[in-house]
Amino acid sequence: MPKSVALTGNGAVTEAMRQIEPDVVSAYPITPQTTIVEEYSRLVANGVVRTEYVNVESEHSAMSVCIGAAAAGARTITATAGPGFALMWEMLYIASGLRLPMVMAVTARALSAPINIHCDHSDVMGGRDSGWLQLFAENAQEAYDLMIQAVRISEDSRVKLPVMVVYDGFIISHSIARLDVLDDTQVKNFVGEFSPSNSLLDVDNPAFVGNFDGLHGIYFEFKRQQEDAMLAGKDVFLEVAKDFKKLSGREYGLFESYKLEDAEAVVMVMASTAGTAKKVIDEMRAEGKKVGMLKLVSFRPFPAQEIANALSDKKAVAILDRALAYTGLNSGPLYTETTSALYDSANRPKLSNYIYGLGGRDIFPKDIREVLNDQLQIAAGSKDVVRGGYLNFRN
Amino acid sequence: MAKSNFNESYDKYPGGGFLGKPGSGEAYKTGPWRTEMPKYDREKCTDCMLCWVFCPDLSIIVKDKKMTGIDYDHCKGCGICAHECPVAAIVMGENDSYQHCEIPGSQDA
Numbered sequence: 001m002p003k004s005v006a007l008t009g010n011g012a013v014t015e016a017m018r019q020i021e022p023d024v025v026s027a028y029p030i031t032p033q034t035t036i037v038e039e040y041s042r043l044v045a046n047g048v049v050r051t052e053y054v055n056v057e058s059e060h061s062a063m064s065v066c067i068g069a070a071a072a073g074a075r076t077i078t079a080t081a082g083p084g085f086a087l088m089w090e091m092l093y094i095a096s097g098l099r100l101p102m103v104m105a106v107t108a109r110a111l112s113a114p115i116n117i118h119c120d121h122s123d124v125m126g127g128r129d130s131g132w133l134q135l136f137a138e139n140a141q142e143a144y145d146l147m148i149q150a151v152r153i154s155e156d157s158r159v160k161l162p163v164m165v166v167y168d169g170f171i172i173s174h175s176i177a178r179l180d181v182l183d184d185t186q187v188k189n190f191v192g193e194f195s196p197s198n199s200l201l202d203v204d205n206p207a208f209v210g211n212f213d214g215l216h217g218i219y220f221e222f223k224r225q226q227e228d229a230m231l232a233g234k235d236v237f238l239e240v241a242k243d244f245k246k247l248s249g250r251e252y253g254l255f256e257s258y259k260l261e262d263a264e265a266v267v268m269v270m271a272s273t274a275g276t277a278k279k280v281i282d283e284m285r286a287e288g289k290k291v292g293m294l295k296l297v298s299f300r301p302f303p304a305q306e307i308a309n310a311l312s313d314k315k316a317v318a319i320l321d322r323a324l325a326y327t328g329l330n331s332g333p334l335y336t337e338t339t340s341a342l343y344d345s346a347n348r349p350k351l352s353n354y355i356y357g358l359g360g361r362d363i364f365p366k367d368i369r370e371v372l373n374d375q376l377q378i379a380a381g382s383k384d385v386v387r388g389g390y391l392n393f394r395n
Numbered sequence: 396m397a398k399s400n401f402n403e404s405y406d407k408y409p410g411g412g413f414l415g416k417p418g419s420g421e422a423y424k425t426g427p428w429r430t431e432m433p434k435y436d437r438e439k440c441t442d443c444m445l446c447w448v449f450c451p452d453l454s455i456i457v458k459d460k461k462m463t464g465i466d467y468d469h470c471k472g473c474g475i476c477a478h479e480c481p482v483a484a485i486v487m488g489e490n491d492s493y494q495h496c497e498i499p500g501s502q503d504a
């Protein structure tokens with residue numbers, strides 16, 4: 001029987017991991033993911049799960065162990081954040097290049113310097129070209145749900161790419177929220193048994209993993225295979241989401257359209273700020289204002305066509321980035337990727353871009369309201385687009 | 396012009412560059428990588444096998460516990476065998492008698 005519990009985001013993810021019961025977990029502790037490492041290793045030590053927990057000296061080694069484990073045919077899960085994510089950057093490309101299924105929880109944290117342990121998206125944005133799927137959770141419920149779905153998506157034969165489930169460090173990882181959890185059997189049945197297509201432990205079919213491509217090799221062709229697999233990830237995501245809906249009643253899409261259909265002024269955002277935005281949108285709608293939100297869940301694969309379809313007929317869209325990309329437009333990756341997606345559309349909204357929340361800087365309902373009021377004025381033609389707005393910035 | 400062993404369309408390649416067949420290294424000729432070549436004098440050889448032990452490329456050919464030659468298709472000319480040989484039966488010399496390829500590593504298997 002599914003039940004209602006109160007857990008932190010990390011607690012919810014650890015619970016999902018306990019129910020999935022991966023074969024191998026190798027993770028190095030780093031704020032704000034530490035409680036996952038602490039709690040999961042406690043579960044292993046107490047014999048609650050049969051997972052092999054491999055302690056390592058760094059995140060680079062953690063990902064290396066995960067790669068070895070996945071290549072050996074083990075279902076593998078790990079977790080990291082911020083500078084730890086950056087430290088394993090080389091290995092991320094190896095995991096995806098070797099087409100190894102695995103799931104990684106990332107409590108999104110700002111990259112140093114200066115050292116900042118709080119939330120922003122700079123860490124995972126540094127991995128957006130790594131060939132990993134990147135799914136953004138708004139809250140503990142979504143983090144829990146996406147971890148479970150990620151196992152199926154990652155292991156699907158049309159994908160065979162590692163998946164990271166991203167949720168906001170401290171904001172979600174450490175706040176206690178109410179969520180509905182499935183029961184153990186439901187999760188076990190949903191993820192099923194892992195049947196790897198190749199395994200180093202399959203002695204009847206010896207495997208060589210991590211081969212040299214050769215001088216003037218065929219690297220280019222392998223990378224295109226990866227791109228195809230990433231695109232297939234969109235369909236697989238939706239299929240898995242459909243099955244998950246049957247199980248849980250909760251439906252996931254590549255993005256969530258919140259009061260978007262007839263909206264004139266739109267905010268586009270990822271992760272926990274979407275929760276704040278929903279509250280503001282509800283208030284403004286009650287005031288008669290036609291506002292809405294596109295909350296992107298699947299940042300990788302980036303559903304370019306679907307986003308273009310959803311936004312092309314809107315009047316004004318504000319894109320909020322929680323990471324810098326030094327694009328020359330005071331913008332982050334979400335803005336540049338969305339503008340690319342819309343480039344070929346006959347109709348395009350007026351696009352504004354804002355930066356918010358770097359280093360954990362809070363974003364309040366009043367900030368979202370300011371953004372949406374800007375957009376309403378832009379939609380009405382009484383204001384120019386905002387190019388490089390900074391929300392809740394100290395002067 | 397790069398040649399490859401894979402003649403089908405890219406989507407048929409094994410995902411992740413995974414290889415299911417052992418011994419593919421043998422088909423990959425690294426001989427052309429040499430700049431110097433080990434020259435071997437059978438008269439001086441005492442069959443101590445040190446060259447065979449130390450060769451990183453498995454390029455010392457041994458038959459019936461005797462050193463019988465060098466696999467010049469795979470010898471990269473590192474010089475370790477000459478360095479290790481206690482009787483100087485192997486000496487590094489000029490790279491001759493082996494046909495050089497224009498683009499290293501581009502041969503068909």
